[in-house]
Amino acid sequence: MALILLSNLVILLGIMTLLWGVSLVLRDVSIVDPFWGTGFVIVAWMTALRHEVISSRVLLLAILVTLWGLRLSLFLLIRNWGHAEDKRYAAMRAKNGPKFAWKSLFSVFWLQAFILWFVAQPIQVAGIANLASPLTLIDFAGIALWAVGVAFESIGDAQLARFKARPENAGKVMDRGLWAWTRHPNYFGDFCVWWGIYMIAAMGSAWWTILSPLTMSWLLMKVSGVTLLESTIADRRPDYADYKRRTSAFFPRPPKPRAG
Helix, strand or coil, rough: CCHHHHHHHHHHHHHHHHHHHHHHHHCCCCHHHHHHHHHHHHHHHHCCCCCCCCHHHHHHHHHHHHHHHHHHHHHHHHHHHCCCCCCCHHHHHHHHHHHHHHHHHHHHHHHHHHHHHHCCCHHHHHHHHCCCCCCHHHHHHHHHHHHHHHHHHHHHHHHHHHHCHHHHHHHCCCCCCHHHHHCCCHHHHHHHHHHHHHHHHHHHHHHHHHHHHHHHHHHHHEEEEEEHHHHHHHCCCCCCHHHHHCCCCCCCCCCCCCCC
């Protein structure tokens, strides 16, 4: 098992290194973002296809990861196409100067490769075990949770895209649809997806990989998700303070009344 996990990590690092080379030519580190979802798809199928006969649970995991990952990658690719480098990476580039080229390899591309590999541990471990046991109620509960997550991500992204496409909404806060129930429906959706995946993988002997969904939850709520996004948004959106008061940060709940 350890050898397969290590080989998956090496392959991911190799792919990310190639992607880093493309980013140097384009001077745009943002190209790493659309690869995030696709990276999980690659890991899932690399692991599953090592077997001549793939168990129903491993095949299910690979299909669910593929549907989630390709949707996310395609969405981010379309959203970022034709735009300048993401302001997060542009700020890092400005801060580090010429050193950023090499620093981005370690602090962006290889770091994301390692995080992706670690979060994907349940998929890999269940895929390596390839147990031919029947699906259980927990598996179906995991599928349901995964479906809730994909719905929150897909609907939330579509609602925000339509909102931003209207010129009269420039500078305003999106507080409609799912965004009235949680300030980050896409992050909550990701949370549901990975706990759903874990539930299915746990029934395939990967129960001990619980640190992977816990890490993903921590990243979404405390590091690269909610906390990072909201660190500057109040300065750019005057109405955000009231929206923040009315709306749950992560887990959906009915919104509070508007002030006044």
